Each structure stands twice: as structure tokens, then as C-alpha cells.
Amino acid sequence: MASWLGLVSELGQLTATRQYQRAVQLLREAVTQDRENLWLRHQLADVLTLSGQSREALLILDELAETYARDGFHAKAIAVVKRMQRLSPDEKGLDSKFAAVIAACAESRAAHEGTWITDEMRHAYLALHRLGHAHSVEVWLNISS
Numbered sequence: 001m002a003s004w005l006g007l008v009s010e011l012g013q014l015t016a017t018r019q020y021q022r023a024v025q026l027l028r029e030a031v032t033q034d035r036e037n038l039w040l041r042h043q044l045a046d047v048l049t050l051s052g053q054s055r056e057a058l059l060i061l062d063e064l065a066e067t068y069a070r071d072g073f074h075a076k077a078i079a080v081v082k083r084m085q086r087l088s089p090d091e092k093g094l095d096s097k098f099a100a101v102i103a104a105c106a107e108s109r110a111a112h113e114g115t116w117i118t119d120e121m122r123h124a125y126l127a128l129h130r131l132g133h134a135h136s137v138e139v140w141l142n143i144s145s
Contacts, residue, residue: 011043020051038064054087061087062097069099070126077103098129101136 007030014023027044034040041060048057061084068077077100102125106117117125128134 011047015047015050018050020047023047024051024053038067049087058084058088065097065100069103074103074107078107098134098136099126102126102129 007026011023011026014020014026024044024047027040027047031037031040031044041064045057045060045064048054048060061080065077065080065084068074068080081097081100081104102117102122106115106119106122108115125134
């Protein structure tokens, strides 16, 4: 626990003083030791973004979105995808966010009761995608500018 708190403290100091490369190095070492720690991967993406390495941050965020969607944490997956859109608003892709797209479609809509994709349908779509029979095309457009 003490080493965990030490890492958090050191990362805070490094980012506060804009020593991003050292923070990236520490986080990469920590992620290598604990690949399943999603918090560490989020932190690495954050520091990479601060250091101007958005492309690498997007790759990490893409993995996180897929992990969250696959594990049923749809709201978290959608939040990560939205963050990716903010980092790279004109990004286009084929099948890059399939699970997140299905998760977003399965979310309840405020104007409608329920959703048009049930859990059974969601699982079927994901299975078809793994077999290469279901695809998504994702295009993000920054309409705020």
C-alpha cells in the first residue's frame, strides 16, 4: 500500500512540474508489472496526452473502451470513447469500436422507454463480430468548432 501511495504522490509531483517523460516512464513500468490495473492504464493515457503523445494515448484508451464494453461496463466504455473523440474529433475507423457502438445502442434513451438492443441481441452481435460477420463504421465529427 505504501508503494502505491508513493507512486500516486510521485506522479502528482511529476505532472505538476511538467516532468511528463519521467511520469510516462514510471507508469509504463507499473503497467508492465500490473497489466490488468485499469487505473494505471488511464493514468498513462492521461500523461501521454499531456506530453503531446495523443496517438499513443488513443491506443490505450481504445483498449480500455473495449475492455469496459466487453466486461459490461457500458457507461464507462462510452465515457472513454467520448474522451477519444475529444482527443481526435475527426478520427474514422472500421470495427475499431464495435463493442462500444453496440453498448451505446443498448443504452436506454431518455425520449424512449427501454432500448432496441437487448442483452441477448448484444451478445449475438458481439459473437457475429468475432466471427467476422458484423461490422461497424465509426466516424466522429467535431461539430462544436
